[in-house]
Amino acid sequence: MGIEKDTVEIWNIYGSHQLARRLELPELDRWDWGIPDTEPGIEAIGEVAGLRVLDLGSGLGRHAARLAALGAEVTAVDASQAQHQRALARYPDTAGLHLVCADAVAHLQEAAPYDLIYSIGGVPYVDPHRLLPAVANGLAPGGRLVFSALHTNSYGTGPSTAVVPRPEVLRLPGTDDYHSVYMWVLEPQQWKNLLAQYGLAVEAVTAIDSPQENQSVSYRLYSARRPERGAGPPRGPRPVGGDDASRAGSAFD
Numbered sequence: 001m002g003i004e005k006d007t008v009e010i011w012n013i014y015g016s017h018q019l020a021r022r023l024e025l026p027e028l029d030r031w032d033w034g035i036p037d038t039e040p041g042i043e044a045i046g047e048v049a050g051l052r053v054l055d056l057g058s059g060l061g062r063h064a065a066r067l068a069a070l071g072a073e074v075t076a077v078d079a080s081q082a083q084h085q086r087a088l089a090r091y092p093d094t095a096g097l098h099l100v101c102a103d104a105v106a107h108l109q110e111a112a113p114y115d116l117i118y119s120i121g122g123v124p125y126v127d128p129h130r131l132l133p134a135v136a137n138g139l140a141p142g143g144r145l146v147f148s149a150l151h152t153n154s155y156g157t158g159p160s161t162a163v164v165p166r167p168e169v170l171r172l173p174g175t176d177d178y179h180s181v182y183m184w185v186l187e188p189q190q191w192k193n194l195l196a197q198y199g200l201a202v203e204a205v206t207a208i209d210s211p212q213e214n215q216s217v218s219y220r221l222y223s224a225r226r227p228e229r230g231a232g233p234p235r236g237p238r239p240v241g242g243d244d245a246s247r248a249g250s251a252f253d
Contacts, residue, residue: 003165003182007125008079010170010179015082017172018060018253019089025253028062033148034121034219038208044221045146048072051115054138056104056147057122060253061087061097068096075100075114077107086253105130108138115140119147121219124183128163128191132198139226145200148208148219150185156216159187163194188220200224 031042049071055064058076060083068074075098078084084101091097100107104126117135135145152158153168160166165182172179186194192202201224208219 004079004126007181010181011078011080012082013179014170014172015080015084015086017175019082019086021174023173025060025062028066031063031066033208033221034150035208035210035217037211040206040208040221042066044206044223045116045118046144048116052112052140054108054111054114054117056117056119056135057125058087058099059083061091061099062253063120065091065094065097068094072096072116074098075107075111077102077104079103105134108134111138113140113143114138115143117143117145117147121148121150123147124149124185125181126184127165128184128186128194132194132200136198136200136226139200141226141229143226144203145195145224145226146221148221149191150183150217151188151207151220152216152218153185154215154217159185159190161187161190163190188222191220191222195222195224199226201227 051072053072053074055076058064058078061076064074064076077100087099167180168183170179170181204223206221
């Protein structure tokens, strides 16, 4: 978990920077999965009223707050203490919204099953061989996982064909200060194989490309489901190692 711990520290730097800026971002007027002004939006999640929902890598918490306002019982988990503090300051007492600072896997191992787990760009920061079995076990039978993942970075570097992390670039908003963070930027087939390996049935993979012609950054949106009872339990993890070099760029809260 050394790479992941380093990543959390970078997000602490990011969160502290945003706290110091005191920038008041508006509430969401439109939902996106990593690139503004792109489809699909919130409809990719479907009806959430009455569901137990988990937001992985929730950051400022605007997306989680939106779902809570729609009637979901939402737990928003972020491993960064600084990002968690930003969310607490913004949503100190919001009905249906529970803010948690924790490692995603540790939380999933302790929490009751969720009907829906989603993540906007956060899944690739965690070793999929550690995260996905916890997600599969953390979903109620028939529950869904919906997440977006970086596919091509802003430098035009496409996804890796091997399940290994590589360095990408995280810029502090309003500055020219860049930090290197490791991510699992994988081909769609690799994500589909991983999801299937841990007992999740892939339902859809949707391309999300930048609407600007001079921007190469793109994401993929993955939707998968834990089978209903009787299909057998999700399978356990196996080790992963190695790395590759590249660069990226993406926008976060």
